[in-house]
Amino acid sequence: MSDERPARRGWLAGLARVLPDLSAWRASRDFRLLVASGSITMLGSFVTLVAVPVQIKQLTDSFVAVGLVGAVEAVPMVLCGLYGGALADAVDRRRLVVACEFGLLSCSATLLVNALLPSPMVWPLYLVAAVAAGVDSLQRPSLEALIPRYVPHAMLPGAASLSALRWQVGAIAGPAVGGVLVSAWGPATAYGVDVLSFALSALLLFRLRPAPAAEDAEPAGLASITAGLRYAARRPDLLGTYLVDVVAMLVAMPQALFPFLADRLGAPWAMGMLYSAIAVGSLLGSVTSGWTSRVHRHGMAVAVAAAGWGAGIALAGVVDNLGLVLVCLMAAGAADMISGLFRSVIWNQSIPDQLRGRLAGIELLSYMIGPMVGNARAGLTAQLFGLRTAIAGGGLACVAAVAGVTALLPSLRRYDDRTNEHVVAERERRAALAESERSSP
Incomplete structure (x- = not known):
């Protein structure tokens, strides 16, 4: 009995490290x-x-x-x-x-x-x-x-x-x-x-x-939007998170082809399963995301996970078994969720509060435009080169494009929330604000 309790405590501790924080x-x-x-x-x-x-x-x-x-x-x-x-x-x-x-x-x-x-x-x-x-x-x-x-x-x-x-x-x-x-x-x-x-x-x-808003906040208008764009342009690590997401969705988003993929697999009844598989994978990635709180190299995590999305899509385009295709799509969805999680952490931990809204507007465009244009790209590629090439080739192109963006932006590769100047400054600002609130009557 005494041996069972430590084993159970160890199992529960391991489970806690995996479950969401x-x-x-x-x-x-x-x-x-x-x-x-x-x-x-x-x-x-x-x-x-x-x-x-x-x-x-x-x-x-x-x-x-x-x-x-x-x-x-x-x-x-x-x-x-x-x-x-x-x-x-x-x-x-x-x-x-x-x-x-x-x-x-x-x-x-x-x-x-x-x-x-x-x-x-x-x-x-x-x-x-x-x-x-x-x-x-x-x-x-x-x-x-x-x-x-x-x-x-x-x-x-x-x-x-x-x-x-x-x-x-x-x-x-x-x-x-x-x-x-x-x-x-x-x-x-x-x-x-x-x-x-x-x-x-x-x-x-x-x-x-x-x-x-802050007392000295700029009025909403073209000037304040331009200021947000200038801030983003001065931070290659931030630009890298936008570019990785856009290229990953642009070259590897396959959803427009799911009705045709279901026919190729001889399972038109499973079209809904194809559409939900990515979301199911994302959910599995979320409920097992406890480990992400212990990661500090967020830039590399964004890139590796985005490449994982591309690899999953590429495999889904190659295999001809419905079950394996669904597994590949779920793996891609889990990888995309992890990439999105670390992008969000970079944005939330490093962007000053007075610019947070404007940068969130840019983020909105980065993760909405990619899938919209990516589905159009998928349809055109399938029309010209065939269904398998459109899906598998798009996934491989995603891996290559993410590797290229990461190679061109060393600040994204080196991003570490323990040492990044923007994260450190924001952490210190918030600590000082919290101390001020505690000491005020």
């Missing part, structure tokens, strides 16, 4: 509110993500009409992402987040009203998609910039993992729930669930502590 969850009430509200609204948003194209298909029976949804979202996302970053540094971030949450609630309510009409119209679906993309892009930089405001500096790696986890759960559960709701009760029910999710999320966000 919950220190940020335990330490910060505001972070718990952010994760809870994000989990609720993420589920509802993914439900609507399924409902909108299904309703457009029902109303038009047109492939082009369904595909146009992504096109109308692109321009407002780019414009509002940059301006939203500037606003996040100029106003109270909590107030902006809450206002945008009500804006998104109004968008879903409009979809609900349209779906309940005797003859639902198509044009409101495109209009709401564009407006919602813009409002979401205004909100996202402030949401990202709130995390370093509410979470102690040393706990940011664990916070990044938990933040990613809420997205992954929504990405897996939301489409499944949305598909059931739309099939059984129609789009109106799905939109109603989304409205409810935004209402519940807004109630939680109301309880956040205010997060006002």
Whole structure:
């Protein structure tokens, strides 16, 4: 019996080192509110993500009409992402987040009203998609910039993992729930669930502590956006995180080819499994991410994990067994999640708070544009060179491109959160701020 207890303690200690780091969850009430509200609204948003194209298909029976949804979202996302970053540094971030949450609630309510009409119209679906993309892009930089405001500096790696986890759960559960709701009760029910999710999320966000801008904050505008871009340009390590993500998604994003891949595998019934495999891998990466809090060479971790994404996609394009393809896609998803986690840690630990919103706007563009353009690249490459080359060749090109970016940017390779000047300065600033708050009456 005495031998069993040490063995059990050792097993539990090993498990704790692998499971997600919950220190940020335990330490910060505001972070718990952010994760809870994000989990609720993420589920509802993914439900609507399924409902909108299904309703457009029902109303038009047109492939082009369904595909146009992504096109109308692109321009407002780019414009509002940059301006939203500037606003996040100029106003109270909590107030902006809450206002945008009500804006998104109004968008879903409009979809609900349209779906309940005797003859639902198509044009409101495109209009709401564009407006919602813009409002979401205004909100996202402030949401990202709130995390370093509410979470102690040393706990940011664990916070990044938990933040990613809420997205992954929504990405897996939301489409499944949305598909059931739309099939059984129609789009109106799905939109109603989304409205409810935004209402519940807004109630939680109301309880956040205010997060006002600095007294000397620049007004939101072209000048402040330019200042953020100049800061990013002066930091090759930061540019490296953007470039690695963009090239990895640009040359290796395979999702547009999944319907054709399912046919090649002789399993058209498994198309949904292909779409969910990457998200499942990301979830597995999150729930076993406890080890990431002990990594300090974050730049190399970003590059190695991004190359792992490419390797997983390349293998998925080579093998002809459905089970092996799903395993490869899950491995790629886990690697992409780890790369994203370390990118987030670099951003949160090293960017000054007064610039955090603007840099979050740039980050938004870096991880949204790559997949959008990457899917178009995949379709064109498959048309010219075939399905296998488009998937496997894209994965190999990703490995080569990530290696090239890493070789050209030694500051990314050398990045170490124990010695990086920007991390050290931000750590000292936050320690001094915490000491000042403790000593004030």
